[in-house]
Amino acid sequence: MLITGVTGFVGRELAGWFLDKGIPFRSASRHPEAARLLFDDPLIDCKQFDFENSQSYGQVFDGIKSLFLTRPTEIKHVEPIIETLYAAKEAGVQKIVFLSVLGAERMSFLPHRKIEKKIISLGFDYTFLRASSFMQDLLKSQLYDIRERHQLNIPAGSAEISFIDSRDVAEIAFLALMGKTPVNDAVKLTGKQALTCYQVADILSEEIGEEIKYVNPTKYQFLQDCYHRGYSSDFASQLANVYTSSKNGISRRISLEAEKILQREPRYMREFVRDYRNAFIKRNSDRA
Numbered sequence: 255m256l257i258t259g260v261t262g263f264v265g266r267e268l269a270g271w272f273l274d275k276g277i278p279f280r281s282a283s284r285h286p287e288a289a290r291l292l293f294d295d296p297l298i299d300c301k302q303f304d305f306e307n308s309q310s311y312g313q314v315f316d317g318i319k320s321l322f323l324t325r326p327t328e329i330k331h332v333e334p335i336i337e338t339l340y341a342a343k344e345a346g347v348q349k350i351v352f353l354s355v356l357g358a359e360r361m362s363f364l365p366h367r368k369i370e371k372k373i374i375s376l377g378f379d380y381t382f383l384r385a386s387s388f389m390q391d392l393l394k395s396q397l398y399d400i401r402e403r404h405q406l407n408i409p410a411g412s413a414e415i416s417f418i419d420s421r422d423v424a425e426i427a428f429l430a431l432m433g434k435t436p437v438n439d440a441v442k443l444t445g446k447q448a449l450t451c452y453q454v455a456d457i458l459s460e461e462i463g464e465e466i467k468y469v470n471p472t473k474y475q476f477l478q479d480c481y482h483r484g485y486s487s488d489f490a491s492q493l494a495n496v497y498t499s500s501k502n503g504i505s506r507r508i509s510l511e512a513e514k515i516l517q518r519e520p521r522y523m524r525e526f527v528r529d530y531r532n533a534f535i536k537r538n539s540d541r542a
């Protein structure tokens with residue numbers, strides 16, 4: 255078993271599932287030392303791996319039958335991932351659980367769809383996890399604005415988004431890798447509510463106890479902000495595209511597939527905010 259993106263939101267939770275069950279696995283990261291420190295567990299064989307460096311492919315795929323594949327948002331072009339798929343095939347990998355996006359089947363221009371098609375054409379067994387926006391994104395691109403400016407700064411207008419908790423996605427990835435979901439299938443993973451960013455700001459305000467205002471930036475304003483924050487332009491524009499594309503209505507769809515696989519309701523936004531409440535609050539020591 256190999257997990258790519260092991261230091262990412264889904265990857266690290268997925269790793270936790272394997273560790274909890276005492277199942278050994280290999281992880282692939284550009285920073286294997288960071289992964290070792292993160293988990294500090296002999297069950298993980300941490301290997302150095304970079305999609306953009308084909309020299310790093312050999313050592314990670316050796317002896318691997320199943321792969322959890324994350325396409326890093328930072329990689330704009332699809333070619334390094336396609337090259338990785340060829341290397342995996344040649345090394346004998348049989349099954350891929352791929353972290354894709356909601357609506358990928360309708361958006362052939364997306365790298366995710368191109369990767370899905372290549373996985374199928376190379377003859378892997380597969381599960382595509384077509385996930386809606388992660389609640390955990392609030393802990394990444396939005397954390398500074400929420401903590402420091404009491405703002406939610408997402409260019410989604412008043413679109414409804416069926417946010418899902420990446421911990422639920424990780425659990426489903428684990429079940430898929432364990433053969434507990436149908437093979438050669440794509441599952442739509444959403445939460446049970448589609449919320450506007452105004453509603454998300456209300457939930458944040460209620461749970462944090464300080465007013466968080468949704469500022470509803472234009473795409474241009476959002477990109478300017480990302481630029482000042484030091485994000486790469488590729489990363490910023492991909493992030494902006496995800497949110498602005500939610501205005502086309504794709505992200506408001508609610509699917510019951512996550513609930514069916516988990517055999518429980520997926521987590522709600524309020525539960526997510528409660529669980530991570532401390533991360534959203536500026537501590538007194540931060541104010542000094």
Ligand SMILES: NC(=O)c1ccc[n+]([C@@H]2O[C@H](COP(=O)([O-])OP(=O)(O)OC[C@H]3O[C@@H](n4cnc5c(N)ncnc54)[C@H](OP(=O)(O)O)[C@@H]3O)[C@@H](O)[C@H]2O)c1
Binds near residue numbers: 262324326355387
């Ligand atoms: N965020 C969402 O709301 C959301 C929703 C649905 C689907 N998705 C999809 O999920 C995927 C990951 O999303 P994210 O950006 O939010 O992930 P993330 O959690 O920030 O994780 C990205 C991972 O990619 C790894 N990585 C980055 N560059 C790499 C490289 N050159 N070679 C090898 N590993 C590399 C990083 O690991 P190291 O730094 O340790 O190498 C990190 O673990 C994307 O394809 C995204 O479209 C995201």
